[in-house]
Amino acid sequence: MALRLLYLTFLKVLGWIALLARSEASKNAELLVLRHQLAVLCRQVVRPKLSWADRAVIAGLARPLPKALRGHLFVTLGTLLRWHADLVKRRWTYKRRGPGRPPTRPSVRELVLRMAAENPT
Helix, strand or coil: CHHHHHHHHHHHHHHHHHHHCCCHHHHHHHHHHHHHHHHHHHCCCCCCCCCHHHHHHHHHHHCCCCHHHHCCCCCCHHHHHHHHHHHHHHHCCCCCCCCCCCCCCHHHHHHHHHHHHHCCC
């Protein structure tokens, strides 16, 4: 999993390096197209299914954004906090026992039933 995140990060860095060679008009046109596509996708009824790598990239890139721009993301601050809490919960959880008393061994159960049958009072 970490290898995939490293690969995606490497691809993003290469994309950013390629942006340095492009003109400002080209960058502005791409931003307008991407914003329009995002607006169309936000109108859809179905919520997007994000992988853990998508979540990591969005969480990392959303942090330096000003609060005014964070409101335009389709991921709210509460969602980012919930992702982090889920990650911590999955990482540091211990196996929990079910409610109630733990089961008794069959040999102890047989002994108790035999004693109860021998002494009905």
